[in-house]
Amino acid sequence: MWKIIAGRLLSFVPTIIIASMILFLAVNVVPGSAARAVLGIQATPQAIKRFEHKHGLDRPLYIQYADWAGKAIKGDFGTSFQNSVAVGPEVAKRIPVTILLASLAFGIAILIAVPLGALAGMRHQKMSDGTITTLATLFGSTPNFWLATLLIYLFALKFGWFPTGGYVPFQDSVLGSLKSLCLPAISLGLVSSGLLIRIMRAAVIETMESNHIDTAISKGVGPRRLFFSHVLRNSIIPFLTVGAVEFGFLVGSVVIIEDVFRIPGIGSLVLVGIINRDYPVLLAASMAITLIVLLVNFLADLSAQLIDPRQVKNVRN
Amino acid sequence: MPEDSGYAYRSQIETIESVVAEDDLTVVFNLKTVTGPFEIYMAFPGSSIVPKDLVESGHDLNAEPVGSGPFKFVSYTPRDSIKFVKNEAYYESGKPYFDEMTYRIVADPTALANGMKSGEINFSNEVPPKDWNSITSQSNMVDAALEGSRYYWMLPNHERGVLGDPLVRQAIAHALNREAIVKAAFFGQATPFTGGVIPEWNWGYADLDVFEPAGNITKAKELMSKAGVASGTPISLMMVSSWPPMMSMAPIIQANLAAIGFDAKIETMEVPRYWDEVWGTSNFDLTVMYWLSPLADPDDFVTNTYATTSAVNVQKGGSKEMDDLMMAAKSAVTKAERKELYRQQQELSLTDMDVIPVVNGWVLTAHTNKLKNFKPMRTGFLKTLKDAWFD
Numbered sequence A: 001m002w003k004i005i006a007g008r009l010l011s012f013v014p015t016i017i018i019a020s021m022i023l024f025l026a027v028n029v030v031p032g033s034a035a036r037a038v039l040g041i042q043a044t045p046q047a048i049k050r051f052e053h054k055h056g057l058d059r060p061l062y063i064q065y066a067d068w069a070g071k072a073i074k075g076d077f078g079t080s081f082q083n084s085v086a087v088g089p090e091v092a093k094r095i096p097v098t099i100l101l102a103s104l105a106f107g108i109a110i111l112i113a114v115p116l117g118a119l120a121g122m123r124h125q126k127m128s129d130g131t132i133t134t135l136a137t138l139f140g141s142t143p144n145f146w147l148a149t150l151l152i153y154l155f156a157l158k159f160g161w162f163p164t165g166g167y168v169p170f171q172d173s174v175l176g177s178l179k180s181l182c183l184p185a186i187s188l189g190l191v192s193s194g195l196l197i198r199i200m201r202a203a204v205i206e207t208m209e210s211n212h213i214d215t216a217i218s219k220g221v222g223p224r225r226l227f228f229s230h231v232l233r234n235s236i237i238p239f240l241t242v243g244a245v246e247f248g249f250l251v252g253s254v255v256i257i258e259d260v261f262r263i264p265g266i267g268s269l270v271l272v273g274i275i276n277r278d279y280p281v282l283l284a285a286s287m288a289i290t291l292i293v294l295l296v297n298f299l300a301d302l303s304a305q306l307i308d309p310r311q312v313k314n315v316r317n
Numbered sequence B: 001m002p003e004d005s006g007y008a009y010r011s012q013i014e015t016i017e018s019v020v021a022e023d024d025l026t027v028v029f030n031l032k033t034v035t036g037p038f039e040i041y042m043a044f045p046g047s048s049i050v051p052k053d054l055v056e057s058g059h060d061l062n063a064e065p066v067g068s069g070p071f072k073f074v075s076y077t078p079r080d081s082i083k084f085v086k087n088e089a090y091y092e093s094g095k096p097y098f099d100e101m102t103y104r105i106v107a108d109p110t111a112l113a114n115g116m117k118s119g120e121i122n123f124s125n126e127v128p129p130k131d132w133n134s135i136t137s138q139s140n141m142v143d144a145a146l147e148g149s150r151y152y153w154m155l156p157n158h159e160r161g162v163l164g165d166p167l168v169r170q171a172i173a174h175a176l177n178r179e180a181i182v183k184a185a186f187f188g189q190a191t192p193f194t195g196g197v198i199p200e201w202n203w204g205y206a207d208l209d210v211f212e213p214a215g216n217i218t219k220a221k222e223l224m225s226k227a228g229v230a231s232g233t234p235i236s237l238m239m240v241s242s243w244p245p246m247m248s249m250a251p252i253i254q255a256n257l258a259a260i261g262f263d264a265k266i267e268t269m270e271v272p273r274y275w276d277e278v279w280g281t282s283n284f285d286l287t288v289m290y291w292l293s294p295l296a297d298p299d300d301f302v303t304n305t306y307a308t309t310s311a312v313n314v315q316k317g318g319s320k321e322m323d324d325l326m327m328a329a330k331s332a333v334t335k336a337e338r339k340e341l342y343r344q345q346q347e348l349s350l351t352d353m354d355v356i357p358v359v360n361g362w363v364l365t366a367h368t369n370k371l372k373n374f375k376p377m378r379t380g381f382l383k384t385l386k387d388a389w390f391d
Helices: A002-029 A034-039 A045-054 A061-073 A087-122 A127-141 A144-158 A174-208 A211-218 A223-252 A254-260 A266-276 A279-307 A309-316 B038-043 B052-056 B109-118 B129-136 B166-175 B178-186 B217-227 B244-259 B271-280 B298-306 B320-331 B335-352 B383-387
Strands: B016-023 B026-031 B071-077 B081-086 B100-104 B141-143 B146-156 B190-192 B233-240 B262-269 B286-292 B356-363 B366-368
Touching (some): A002 A061, A034 A266, A087 A174, A087 A254, A087 A279, A144 A174, A144 B109, A174 A254, A223 A279, A266 A279, B026 B038, B109 B129, B129 B366, B146 B298, B166 B335, B178 B190, B178 B244, B233 B271, B244 B262, B244 B286, B262 B271, B298 B335, B320 B335
Parallel strands (some): B233 B286
Antiparallel strands (some): B016 B026, B071 B081, B081 B100, B141 B366, B146 B356
């Protein structure tokens, strides 16, 4: 087990390096200069030149990358082009907010997907299966920002049950924090559940067709025990594996939702970086998301290994 | 200041010959020439007096601004908020009345409107025009809108084919249905320009009724015919995709251009690329831009727009005659003299048609009725919050 953990952690290194190179290249080849984005329409050619020189943007790209990477390894992600604020601490401050939002959303997705997916799988080719599959398609194809607007209109403006936006830090008020994240989490979680329902359903169908289920039934195992001890346990591995990937997509999709709900997370920082061509901000925030996704995938694999190492081997094979 | 300083507002301080601090509370500026708007220039935020030793020590004023105003800067969270606390040493005793203030940055117009409707946001001077009525119709909100200094103008690139001909530029100017633009893009919260760019509320305004608010296609066609422009001449209108008023006015402008014989196509791009393509390299035929004049002096409405050497002269227009007129207007001794010269400048602008004035936007300010004694400024600045209080 420790060998697996060590091996996986080591594999992070080349992944992070490659991801950082791709991000760095992407950020720099997209049209639109950082200098003009910061200095505005009145920027003179001299001011632009001065800005680019100050921030090293007039150097070859590989030198810029080496400089940035060398500092990033030591935790120095530079300062924002817009306001000279150190980027590292700002990103660190926002990571817990996004993780909390994404976790809540994922929790909602699982709460919806596991029972509905399992029910659809157990009632394969019956009417409930068809209904749930249709619901899953509907959920999965709904744009989360559209859903967010609808939820705000209904539950914030019409009924006044939730705020229209803003974030209450967890340490200030647990209830306030959860309340402020409820609608954004539902916007994200409901959409994510679309895919997860289908994964759960497929996993249950496959498990139900396996020999050991027939054996269990013939031995007189009751439906409740059959489901929880045999079907669910065997179906959860593929669900976890895809779920980890889906969590990654979820973290990436917080960008618009954080902006709509005025939540100061990593996603809104990515937006700042893109709109303002604030390269240090964009790079640091994007790398943070990359790391979160890698970590979640690692934890999902670890959990799967703990639940049933044989299943993991089967899935890998 | 050196010529290569890169300071965009260098022209405002070039007139300064010397500066002397006579005592702790008196600064004397000796100018090279009469400069009518000089006091206004010094009121510009970029002209703020800051401690020399602080700047020389390397302190970053962008990250941690300092000042002697009513509020002190506390912190800035990107795309979230700026926090202030009361400046206890503010020179107006007893003010400001607030102990602290949080300026929330709400980039999404819908999120802003939702926040105002629910009461979570109790003040905004950037209320989206489309939500203006629904927000201000609430019994606890106060409508504090007034015509501002946010004027929109169309830039025709003088180096692109027929747009180099002033008759064609005049034709486009007459073809524009500014009334429709006010309704569609601003939901009625803007004033169409019928003459020069200096708005009616400003003392430099010249009552030059040249454009019909709904446009005059007949006159525009006559000008096109005089200029000898063939029907179906292609032209592109470059707009910023993330600015709602621009995107709303684009189809109207396209239709107006089509009515006078252009085959007009709308092209869009996001902001940073727009800065580069249009502002950096003048790679455009027509575009629409807006300028928020922070100074409320007639000079600020015209110099940036029309000066040959202006950093925003991306349309490659301008003339010595115009430059000389604006310099004369800036340097005239009395307000009456300056007013007459700005009249002449605006008359010339409507002949040359370097740029095409479109509409002047309003500052849409709405706030809770618990906020008392707030007087909005046409520039949109919030300096007058120092005089306001909560009931």
